[in-house]
Amino acid sequence: MDAITIGGVTLHYEDSGAPDAPALVFSNSLGTDFRVWDPLLPHLPAGLRRLRYDKRGHGLSTLPAGPWTIADHAADLAGLMDARGIANAVICGLSVGGLIAQELAASRPDLVRALILCDTGAKIGNEAMWNERMEVIRAGGLASILEGNMARWFTAAFRADHDRLAPWSMMLVRTPVEGYLRTAEAIRDADLREQTAGLRLPCLALGGEDDGSTPPDLVRALAALIPGARFELIAGAGHIPCVEQPEALGRLITGFLAEL
Numbered sequence: 001m002d003a004i005t006i007g008g009v010t011l012h013y014e015d016s017g018a019p020d021a022p023a024l025v026f027s028n029s030l031g032t033d034f035r036v037w038d039p040l041l042p043h044l045p046a047g048l049r050r051l052r053y054d055k056r057g058h059g060l061s062t063l064p065a066g067p068w069t070i071a072d073h074a075a076d077l078a079g080l081m082d083a084r085g086i087a088n089a090v091i092c093g094l095s096v097g098g099l100i101a102q103e104l105a106a107s108r109p110d111l112v113r114a115l116i117l118c119d120t121g122a123k124i125g126n127e128a129m130w131n132e133r134m135e136v137i138r139a140g141g142l143a144s145i146l147e148g149n150m151a152r153w154f155t156a157a158f159r160a161d162h163d164r165l166a167p168w169s170m171m172l173v174r175t176p177v178e179g180y181l182r183t184a185e186a187i188r189d190a191d192l193r194e195q196t197a198g199l200r201l202p203c204l205a206l207g208g209e210d211d212g213s214t215p216p217d218l219v220r221a222l223a224a225l226i227p228g229a230r231f232e233l234i235a236g237a238g239h240i241p242c243v244e245q246p247e248a249l250g251r252l253i254t255g256f257l258a259e260l
């Protein structure tokens, strides 16, 4: 179990594979920690260096004082990559992890060779929706959004299997409430559309066909901002295809990496 403190934030991470191998860096979604990528790992090509981490306020990372911005989250990732000696990497970002990846590509282009933007947008949701969700959580904790969130994260078929769903439900409700809320505020206040339209790098944008959080059209619109970006729809997945369709996601990532 590894951790590093950068700018007062202690980040829990896992860095595996040969130090000189091409690096794939993962940034995960709101209310999840880096175990969300576990089901995907067996479906990735061999010979990669893989960096996963728990963003601030999530998993085993610490909770610095708020407020936070997406730029703060991206600076955490930049600091972690610098400390691990990783540059020119492919960044795979899921949902808010996709916002962090876009921000990192704009602020530290030396760190980012290509982007895989999974179930995300250049702007996610709107002010009223995030304020309402935060009010509900302040009143009732994360358990109060559990059912609605699971319905956006996973298809009905996946949710019907209690034992398959349970670990991901537990991951959400055990997220530190303030870590969730401060990251939700950062998402609410982020509009990366203009900045992302200036990116010039290879990009694969992926959307789950039943994603209730960042629907396929939002991901298509994101792909349209970046010249040459390709959009692919993942069948039988909601917001978290790395859990629900890891094999299909792994195939798409493997194909994209082979083209670079």
Ligand SMILES: O=C(O)CC1=CCC(=O)O1
Binding pocket: 028, 029, 030, 031, 094, 095, 096, 097, 124, 149, 152, 187, 213, 239
């Ligand atoms: O919580 C959700 O609905 C999904 C989500 C939005 C941003 C993120 O990272 O996850």
